[in-house]
Amino acid sequence: MADTPAFVTLSGISKAFAGVRVLKDVSFDVRPGEVHALLGENGAGKSTLIKILSGLYTPDTGTIIIDGKNVKFASPRDATAAGIATVYQELLLFPELSVAENVFLGNYPRTSMGIIDWAEVRSRTRELLDSLDTHDLDVDDKVLSLSVAQRQRVEIAKALSKNARVLIMDEPTASLVEADVRRLMDIVRQLRARGVGIIYVSHRMSEIFALADRVTVLRDGAFVATRDVGDVDEAGLVALMVGRSIESLFPKLDVPIGETVLEVKNLNHGRHVRDISFGLRKGEVLGVAGLVGSGRTELALTLFGMTPATSGEILLDGRPVSIRSPLQARDLGIAYVPEDRGLQGLVKPMTIRKNVTMATLEKVSSGMFLRAREEASRAMAAVKRLGIRCRNIDQPVAQLSGGNQQKVVIAKWLQTNPRILILDEPTRGVDVGAKSEIHLVMGELVKQGVAILMISSELPEVLGMSDRVLVMSDGRITDVLDRAEATPERVGAAMTAPRSAEAA
Amino acid sequence: MTLRSFIRHETLLALLLALVLVVLSLQSDKFLTVQNLLNQGRLMTETGLIAIAMTFVIATGGIDLSVGSILGLSAILTGVFWQNVGLPLSVTAVAAIAVGTIAGLVNGIIITRFKVPPLIATLATLALYRGLAEGISQARSVRGYPEWFYVLGQGSVLGVPTQLWILLLAAVTASILLAYTRYGRTVYVIGSNEVTARFSGLSVEGTKLALYTASGFTAAVAAVIFVSRVSTTRSDMGTGIELDAITAVVLGGTSIFGGRGTVLGTVIGLCLIQALKNGLLLAGVKGDGTIMLIGAVLILAILASNLFERSGPR
Numbered sequence: 001m002a003d004t005p006a007f008v009t010l011s012g013i014s015k016a017f018a019g020v021r022v023l024k025d026v027s028f029d030v031r032p033g034e035v036h037a038l039l040g041e042n043g044a045g046k047s048t049l050i051k052i053l054s055g056l057y058t059p060d061t062g063t064i065i066i067d068g069k070n071v072k073f074a075s076p077r078d079a080t081a082a083g084i085a086t087v088y089q090e091l092l093l094f095p096e097l098s099v100a101e102n103v104f105l106g107n108y109p110r111t112s113m114g115i116i117d118w119a120e121v122r123s124r125t126r127e128l129l130d131s132l133d134t135h136d137l138d139v140d141d142k143v144l145s146l147s148v149a150q151r152q153r154v155e156i157a158k159a160l161s162k163n164a165r166v167l168i169m170d171e172p173t174a175s176l177v178e179a180d181v182r183r184l185m186d187i188v189r190q191l192r193a194r195g196v197g198i199i200y201v202s203h204r205m206s207e208i209f210a211l212a213d214r215v216t217v218l219r220d221g222a223f224v225a226t227r228d229v230g231d232v233d234e235a236g237l238v239a240l241m242v243g244r245s246i247e248s249l250f251p252k253l254d255v256p257i258g259e260t261v262l263e264v265k266n267l268n269h270g271r272h273v274r275d276i277s278f279g280l281r282k283g284e285v286l287g288v289a290g291l292v293g294s295g296r297t298e299l300a301l302t303l304f305g306m307t308p309a310t311s312g313e314i315l316l317d318g319r320p321v322s323i324r325s326p327l328q329a330r331d332l333g334i335a336y337v338p339e340d341r342g343l344q345g346l347v348k349p350m351t352i353r354k355n356v357t358m359a360t361l362e363k364v365s366s367g368m369f370l371r372a373r374e375e376a377s378r379a380m381a382a383v384k385r386l387g388i389r390c391r392n393i394d395q396p397v398a399q400l401s402g403g404n405q406q407k408v409v410i411a412k413w414l415q416t417n418p419r420i421l422i423l424d425e426p427t428r429g430v431d432v433g434a435k436s437e438i439h440l441v442m443g444e445l446v447k448q449g450v451a452i453l454m455i456s457s458e459l460p461e462v463l464g465m466s467d468r469v470l471v472m473s474d475g476r477i478t479d480v481l482d483r484a485e486a487t488p489e490r491v492g493a494a495m496t497a498p499r500s501a502e503a504a
Numbered sequence: 505m506t507l508r509s510f511i512r513h514e515t516l517l518a519l520l521l522a523l524v525l526v527v528l529s530l531q532s533d534k535f536l537t538v539q540n541l542l543n544q545g546r547l548m549t550e551t552g553l554i555a556i557a558m559t560f561v562i563a564t565g566g567i568d569l570s571v572g573s574i575l576g577l578s579a580i581l582t583g584v585f586w587q588n589v590g591l592p593l594s595v596t597a598v599a600a601i602a603v604g605t606i607a608g609l610v611n612g613i614i615i616t617r618f619k620v621p622p623l624i625a626t627l628a629t630l631a632l633y634r635g636l637a638e639g640i641s642q643a644r645s646v647r648g649y650p651e652w653f654y655v656l657g658q659g660s661v662l663g664v665p666t667q668l669w670i671l672l673l674a675a676v677t678a679s680i681l682l683a684y685t686r687y688g689r690t691v692y693v694i695g696s697n698e699v700t701a702r703f704s705g706l707s708v709e710g711t712k713l714a715l716y717t718a719s720g721f722t723a724a725v726a727a728v729i730f731v732s733r734v735s736t737t738r739s740d741m742g743t744g745i746e747l748d749a750i751t752a753v754v755l756g757g758t759s760i761f762g763g764r765g766t767v768l769g770t771v772i773g774l775c776l777i778q779a780l781k782n783g784l785l786l787a788g789v790k791g792d793g794t795i796m797l798i799g800a801v802l803i804l805a806i807l808a809s810n811l812f813e814r815s816g817p818r
Contacts, residue, residue, distance in 0.1 A: 368686055
């Protein structure tokens, strides 16, 4: 396969936005029937490269060669016509339309009368889905009723319906659970076997080693290296990505664990928080594992007062408290770094300064008036403490990379001096460097006696960072494991264990 | 989306206002006189008060269409309480303002408690409050107010129309509130991302409730000034004033999607519209031509500010 000529070759690609160079002389190619992983920290230029390849941006310099011919994409339509399709991170389907309607949208087969041939649309959609081993999906289902994993398969079917020869997958597993990841990887292998070239963007090393044939690393917009996967190991790739070697992947600190600060007894809210009881101690990291929909986030929302408990007890330092709103939770010393930082954690057009002080406006005010200087000094201290990489504190957070955005959200909540910090997917979509920095911050916090409740879909993170692991399934706690006994097998078993019949 | 772009929009608008003033003063020598300008200030106070409150409402991503009807209702109540019920006029004015404030509070409750989108909630109360005003007035108008009452709408203090002082006070207070206080910051956060506001422990519902109530209050104050200025009360007073106010706010650079806007911008927008209306009238342009020009200016101002704001992706 190594001598198969490339289907697409990019060479010497550069691109600048408003004078800022985001890609410098990058070269990249994809051969038919290979999985070529594209790797780099957030802000390394992966997204820009992908957008150039899919026709959304035109490069300032450089050439794109497809099948030996020099091409220029004026629009995504041109790229599609050339056989390049993209499955974006944020899936771009129309929720109100059916699966079949989405797959052929803008591209409907027509009868001789020029009318859309719906029978054909449905049967061809069926064929495409079957070819992806997706027999469980009804072509007439509305997309809004599908899970993320199912939507993704619809996206892939859509790409195939356009006879894609190169498929770009931008962090396809970012929001998938373990089982769906495995299924997706099967699909990717199958596409490869059919001769489709796949550009696979992911932060997850395990997937890259399981799937990719070659890997290209970008750093700060520049090409670093292209290697055969067999020639590199994980540490080597990480070093290429960050330009330095990362000490340890999960820097768990051994901190003496203190008395219980939070105790929850028989807590209930709706279908997803059922009869939850557990304790959280000072200096402890309590990991929460579970599949999507297992009630992990709902539990956090209930503790944070977003969806107040309908029954049960919450005790802080042994005293029962009632938490009816996030403000109350904050005043009790509970902070919540939400799952979706763009939607729930940040005001993206606003500056770092304003985002950092958002949950503690009274601390930067005298009376009702904001004190700009106090605000600035707090924001500056936060930038320093968390190592947020930015031009200055008046830079809009939208311009920061995912990892730095996440640090801003964490900084916002550290302003409240929480005693209990709930982190929901603290490192999702965050590059390796920032990820280990966030883990270091967690270590620092527990050293100061903060109790951390960490929800994560990434099992290695849960196992690596937690003192104890609480496993949820179907709104209930199915197991609580000490660090020593928490193996992937036991956690995995508890995650899927007793699904009740109504879990449809 | 930074402070720079705010200033840019307002600078642009101020330049446009200066240009309009120069051009119009060349068209008619009656335009750029102290007397005429002060008189125009008198005329724009009611819209201005409403527009200032509307700036906050729109900056949260909301809208209040019912202000014209609240104005009508408060105006009618001022007259009816005085003439038919026989209360002292000072008491009825206060009572009418209280009713207008409650009308605003009701808007706020519908929007925050029952989660009705502001556009629909206030569209409904626009009809409701106007209907109430018409029902109470029974198509009669009230006239013959005592002389002292006209000080508010027709008198002057230190050579400047009384109501212009009120507008100035409101504008300064509102500017400070929006730009320099926690409440102002909360308004912008809600307008930019309401979910994040909620997740940050900010009082989304409380803030909105206060804003719609304030919007009702300013509409009611505008009503009393209006009645005093025109010496009479009719139930159709203030019809369409919500659109004039929204135009001024949007022209002033407040984003209809929320998160952006300043009181200064609104005030400049207001002056620009009033200058165009009056100047073109004096220059002999017909009314429909003026409206078209205002529409065109609005679109151009928005386009220009969007152009400045665009600074590349990422």
